[in-house]
Amino acid sequence: MTATHCPYCAFQCGMVLAGPHDPVAGDPASPASRGRLCVKGWTSIELLDHPDRLLHPLVRDGAGRLRRASWDAALDELADRLDQVRAGAGPAALGVFGSGALTNEKAYLLGKFARVALRTPNIDYNGRYCMASAAAGQNRAFGLDRGLPFPVSDIAKADTVLLWGSNCAETMPPIMQWFNEQQARGGTLIVADPRRTATARRAQLHLQPVPGTDAAVANGLLHLAVVEGLLDEQYLAERTTGFDAVRRSVATWTPARVERIAGVPAADLETTVRALAEPPAAMLLSGRGPEQQTKGVDTVLAFTNLMLALGRVGRPASGYGTLTGQGNGQGGREHGQKADQLPGYRSIADPADRARVAAAWGVSPDALPGPGMSAYEMLTSAGTAGGVRALLVVGSNVAVASPATRRVAAALGRLDCLAVLDAFPNDTTEAAHIVLPVTQWAEEDGTTTSLEGRVLRRRRAVNPPAGVRSDLEILCELARRLGRGEQFPSADPERVFSELAAVSAGGRADYAGLSYDRIDAEGGVCWPCPDPAGPGSPRLFTERFAHPDGRARLAPVTYRPAAEEPSERELSHPARIREGSCPFWRAQVMYTWDTSTRRCTPRVTAPKGSALGVTTTEVVPGGVGWVIHR
Ligand code: SF4
Secondary structure (H helix, E strand, C coil): CEEEECCCECCCCEEEECCCCCCCEECCCCCCCCCCCCHHHHHHHHHCCCCCCCCCCEEECCCCCEEECCHHHHHHHHHHHHHHHHHHHCHHHEEEEECCCCCHHHHHHHHHHHHHHHCCCCEEEHHHHCCHHHHHHHHHHHCCCCCCCCCHHHHHHCCEEEEECCCHHHHCHHHHHHHHHHHHCCCEEEEECCCCCCCHHHCCEEECCCCCCHHHHHHHHHHHHHHCCCCCHHHHHHHEECHHHHHHHCCCCCHHHHHHHHCCCHHHHHHHHHHHHCCCCEEEEECHHHHCCCCHHHHHHHHHHHHHHCCCCCCCCCEEEECCCECCCCHHHCCCCCCCEECCCEECCCHHHHHHHHHHHCCCHHHCCCCCCCHHHHHHCCCCCCCCCEEEEECCCCCCCCCCHHHHHHHHHHCCEEEEEECCCCHHHHCCCEEEEECCHHHCCEEEECCCCEEEEECCCCCCCCCCECHHHHHHHHHHHCCCHHHCCCCCHHHHHHHHHHHHCCCCCCCCCCCHHHHHHHCCEECCCCCCCCCCCCCCCCCCCCCCCCCEECCCCCCCCCCCCCCHHHHCCCCCCCCCCCHHHHHHCHHHCCCCCCCCCCCCCCCCCHHHCCCHHHCCCCCCCCCCCC
């Protein structure tokens, strides 16, 4: 039996595996999940020996067909094509697209590969579509971005939890044990969500803001806190800057105005702000609903303004946090696969950060590229003047998991070289010139970082099928062919992790005190952990924030309506949903289904209408619903 973690979401439930044909069991020793799994975890094993697995490299021939190739032939071909593009159009014509599903080791080595082996600035990942707003908001407010700045077990100790835009009863069911415990202890759960979700039905109070008005509601709550004398003035004076401007900015956000714009009754606003301000412990947790908007960063800042003004952040079982999505959505955004980032959450634009990482990598700081294009810019500019001409995609089905899919598909078709590392054929491999088959989660060692910042061990539980290689092996082999083998000496995950930990030393996400042995011994350690002999950091901001002066920042948030309103034609149809709002499928099967592999057996049957997130009473018999995918 091998103890590892579910690959699918950032809750990272502990699981125990015996073999590819044995049932998965939850691991009671896992501190966050305590033995629970959801249907995604239970069915994860089905994909390991699935007959559709890619088992050998594929290279597109002159007739346009993908043909089986040897590893040497495929890697030689890919290295030649990358070299040709670089020689003809410069290193910035090479692009790398990563994933929040990659282990920390892969995310780190991919960032190093882009900057050192390819020498391109253009690397980004699918977390750009997911967590970027929450990350940017937390960095601005607190100087640091970690999903939860406290252990998930603190949820159970909070007197009030305001859960905003997350249907975690369906998307992350094992976390509900902490909400259940919180309510059993007499705590209050308030859910803010336009839909009456399974999670909202469990709350004592359900706020239903009009989609896109979340910041108006948060500003209105802060307005009430000001006029009703609920602020923590001492905390604001000692631990923050910027509140005077925020106080002025919320002066006009009266309950009547909020009710008119957002549709939330004034009495519910009053109940909510008092529930957040009056008991000893209160927290606000957000999900992708309010974050994945054109104004997502502003909305997160409205949340942090509120919780800072109430003096909650850094206090016991209190503060603001965000429920990270992808399996390694947290660690995947810390170690260098973002366009503006170097390992340890360092900035690629900061001279000191550049010098530190360049020295560790054995290159001159001047040789390190600067910030590159974001994920969407890189994809849609592909094949155009100034865009990338060759793209390496690792662990992401970008052809369907990006906005403006038709535009992205056209861009992929313009590339001189599209290479994809994946375990299954998918929409992106169909457009690829070269496809390289890789190991899956239970077939490899590594680490991931959960939504509470806990660095966990992924352990190899089964042998991979013959013919596949790990992403780390492939990157090292490519680097060698590109003349950079010296800087990529080992594909062994533990050695890569040791390098990552050393390079991260002194960075905001400092892993220097971590090793596989220590993570094994402690069952996971929360970062920052700079000292092998010192503790990890399960709770952040208890004494100071991560800005140089130790103070948190408040910033006025100007409310803007939704960037896109439905057209007359769209409004004339009976159902209107927003992109990404198919909660049933996302909840139960999407991680092993639509944008992933489409091969896992659904264990549940959708009631009529639920795939669109509407109830049967909202479906017009015989009517036609339009799913607008922009
Ligand atoms: Fe746990 Fe998330 Fe996996 Fe479900 S998908 S078993 S909640 S880690």
